[in-house]
Amino acid sequence: xxxxxxxxxxxxxxxxxxxxxxxxxxxxxxxxxxxxxxxxxxxxxxxxxxxxxxxxxxxxxxxxxxxxxxxxxxxxxxxxxxxxxxxxxxxxxxxxxxxxxxxxxxxxxxxxxxxxxxxxxxxxxxxxxxxxxxxxxxxxxxxxxxxxxxxxxxxxxxxxxxxxxxxxxxxxxxxxxxxxxxxxxxxxxxxxxxxxxxxxxxxxxxxxxxxxxxxxxxxxxxxxxxxxxxxxxxxxxxxxxxxxxxxxxxxxxxxxxxxxxxxxxxxxxxxxx
Amino acid sequence: xxxxxxxxxxxxxxxxxxxxxxxxxxxxxxxxxxxxxxxxxxxxxxxxxxxxxxxxxxxxxxxxxxxxxxxxxxxxxxxxxxxxxxxxxxxxxxxxxxxxxxxxxxxxxxxxxxxxxxxxxxxxxxxxxxxxxxxxxxxxxxxxxxxxxxxxxxxxxxxxxxxxxxxxxxxxxxxxxxxxxxxxxxxxxxxxxxxxxxxxxxxxxxxxxxxxxxxxxxxxxxxxxxxxxxxxxxxxxxxxxxxxxxxxxxxxxxxxxxxxxxxxxxxxxxxxxxxxxxxxxxxxxxxxxxxxxxxxxxxxxxxxxxxxxxxxxxxxxxxxxxxxxxxxxxx
Ligand SMILES: Cc1cc2nc3c(=O)[nH]c(=O)nc-3n(C[C@H](O)[C@H](O)[C@H](O)COP(=O)(O)OP(=O)(O)OC[C@H]3O[C@@H](n4cnc5c(N)ncnc54)[C@H](O)[C@@H]3O)c2cc1C
Ligand code: SF4
Ligand code: SF4
Ligand code: SF4
Ligand code: FES
Numbered sequence: 001x002x003x004x005x006x007x008x009x010x011x012x013x014x015x016x017x018x019x020x021x022x023x024x025x026x027x028x029x030x031x032x033x034x035x036x037x038x039x040x041x042x043x044x045x046x047x048x049x050x051x052x053x054x055x056x057x058x059x060x061x062x063x064x065x066x067x068x069x070x071x072x073x074x075x076x077x078x079x080x081x082x083x084x085x086x087x088x089x090x091x092x093x094x095x096x097x098x099x100x101x102x103x104x105x106x107x108x109x110x111x112x113x114x115x116x117x118x119x120x121x122x123x124x125x126x127x128x129x130x131x132x133x134x135x136x137x138x139x140x141x142x143x144x145x146x147x148x149x150x151x152x153x154x155x156x157x158x159x160x161x162x163x164x165x166x167x168x169x170x171x172x173x174x175x176x177x178x179x180x181x182x183x184x185x186x187x188x189x190x191x192x193x194x195x196x197x198x199x200x201x202x203x204x205x206x207x208x209x210x211x212x213x214x215x216x217x218x219x220x221x222x223x224x225x226x227x228x229x230x231x232x233x234x235x236x237x238x239x240x241x242x243x244x245x246x247x248x249x250x251x252x253x254x255x256x257x258x259x260x261x262x263x264x265x266x267x268x269x270x271x272x273x
Numbered sequence: 274x275x276x277x278x279x280x281x282x283x284x285x286x287x288x289x290x291x292x293x294x295x296x297x298x299x300x301x302x303x304x305x306x307x308x309x310x311x312x313x314x315x316x317x318x319x320x321x322x323x324x325x326x327x328x329x330x331x332x333x334x335x336x337x338x339x340x341x342x343x344x345x346x347x348x349x350x351x352x353x354x355x356x357x358x359x360x361x362x363x364x365x366x367x368x369x370x371x372x373x374x375x376x377x378x379x380x381x382x383x384x385x386x387x388x389x390x391x392x393x394x395x396x397x398x399x400x401x402x403x404x405x406x407x408x409x410x411x412x413x414x415x416x417x418x419x420x421x422x423x424x425x426x427x428x429x430x431x432x433x434x435x436x437x438x439x440x441x442x443x444x445x446x447x448x449x450x451x452x453x454x455x456x457x458x459x460x461x462x463x464x465x466x467x468x469x470x471x472x473x474x475x476x477x478x479x480x481x482x483x484x485x486x487x488x489x490x491x492x493x494x495x496x497x498x499x500x501x502x503x504x505x506x507x508x509x510x511x512x513x514x515x516x517x518x519x520x521x522x523x524x525x526x527x528x529x530x531x532x533x534x535x536x537x538x539x540x541x542x543x544x545x546x547x548x549x550x551x552x553x554x555x556x557x558x559x560x561x562x563x564x565x566x567x568x569x570x571x572x573x574x575x576x577x578x579x580x581x582x583x584x585x586x587x588x589x590x591x592x593x594x595x596x597x598x599x600x601x602x603x604x
Pocket of ligand 1: 051052056057072074076078258519539
């Protein structure tokens, strides 16, 4: 049992806004009350008088003074967020749900497959994996975007490429002359990489269609169903297993997820919608 | 079990006393139905204990249609009289959802804590009542504070919780004649009522059989029944176990919890526009899966208590029991 009022957000001051792409911004927030989360958990973010939506913090869970969310402009609430300015307040509730079980990654290679705004939770995970990299064999990131202009976290990618034990592969669907890396959907990267499947786990996060094809490919590569970790996106309101919106078969994604193994959810209806 | 016997006349005097300290709600007869109303001294005589389920489900007292869940409001102590067992049984599921898990819904908790519930024996049944199909009785043995049976000019009151016991003490109702069981007459009435329900609903599958039928693909069946559904959501609104809501945001980070329903378009739509319940027949089937498969598995409680309200309320004339009978019979 947690706070007395699970619906009441705490205020968090917006101290910085980073333009990541035409549709994506990262908001740096300083909560008025101490706040921490585990990587992969999500928070409910309120824009006063407008609405609330779930986001997975994209910052390191080891950083407790401030947190970052990376938000794609996609509708009512996210539009309002994109119009906000430094100095204003958002409301946050959480952290909610079950994040990535990092202990299960020890002594293994970690393959991360992501696409689009799925990079937000992945970046938080990468920060955390770097902090425990002595316990891991290797981390391979395969990341797909629509166009080079949609590639986010550019400085972070550069930093990651220089980090021992970390490898980064990127692809875009549609290219232009600036692009030096792979062209095609993210699964083409999986043909390129060298990975010891038997000693690895894999994490997938991105739009449903990408998750569907990535999972199919990973199964073909020989990943067992319980070694594929998926971050599910469903409509949410309460975030705490009460309102029914995130129902997915026998689960409420907000409380039983949002991270599931493929094995857990493969028989649930409409997992890819 | 303790049973206090009070004459009906004396009982109305007690209600007048209770009214001095509590808000009191009870079923009152309307033109074609009964519904819960707030009782005043003048209205004590119109409380209708004999009827079937009031139109409003009990859940509305604990999970109101709209409730500001951030701005705190003082809750007033209240008593609800004449609650039937199909409404009480729904509390198993609602309590598990709202009070259980890692987070507790403080509004629901406060609303529950501030309420004394009087269960009743159903003395009458409507065509769509079918609690016994799912192993329930048309009288209450748990989930209320006091159970009340009316017979031959007497009210028989049995405390079923500590809260109920204390309440009867507070108003000295426990100074009345006390027995250690209900009179034979009341027991006979209860048994006869259960038997009537069973014979009325002989064809309705129990929850296990219903589950099997609903789990089948049967796309044609769901499409056909959904063809008259207008997505009004009435079936969920009046259902004593439906718990779904949407938080609406106000200024100062206040939030209002509003009833919501899986039968509404957009209930599960995500930002990109994708929606696992886009199609009407998927929504209709989901509601049945929710009730007979998912909720019993997730919360170990019945999610349909057989109150029959959804059948009475459906504009599209979709009869839950006919749908299930058909689903069980096919393929
Ligand atoms: C666990 C989780 C983590 C996520 N992490 C991220 C992330 O890190 N970054 C990111 O960009 N996205 C993330 N998302 C997706 C993000 O939550 C959606 O993009 C966001 O909800 C879109 O909200 P919107 O109001 O802008 O979109 P809309 O399409 O306008 O609305 C989305 C839903 O809210 C409903 N809605 C619309 N208006 C209202 C209103 N006025 N009142 C009530 N409901 C309304 C709609 O019916 C729809 O169901 C995540 C989602 C989940 C489930
Ligand atoms: S009450 Fe009937 S018409 Fe309305 S949503 Fe339910 S099934 Fe559809
Ligand atoms: S599904 Fe229908 S019959 Fe069952 S409890 Fe709900 S309203 Fe009553
Ligand atoms: S999902 Fe539908 S049937 Fe289930 S509780 Fe919510 S509104 Fe009721
Ligand atoms: S978001 Fe409310 S139950 Fe999951």
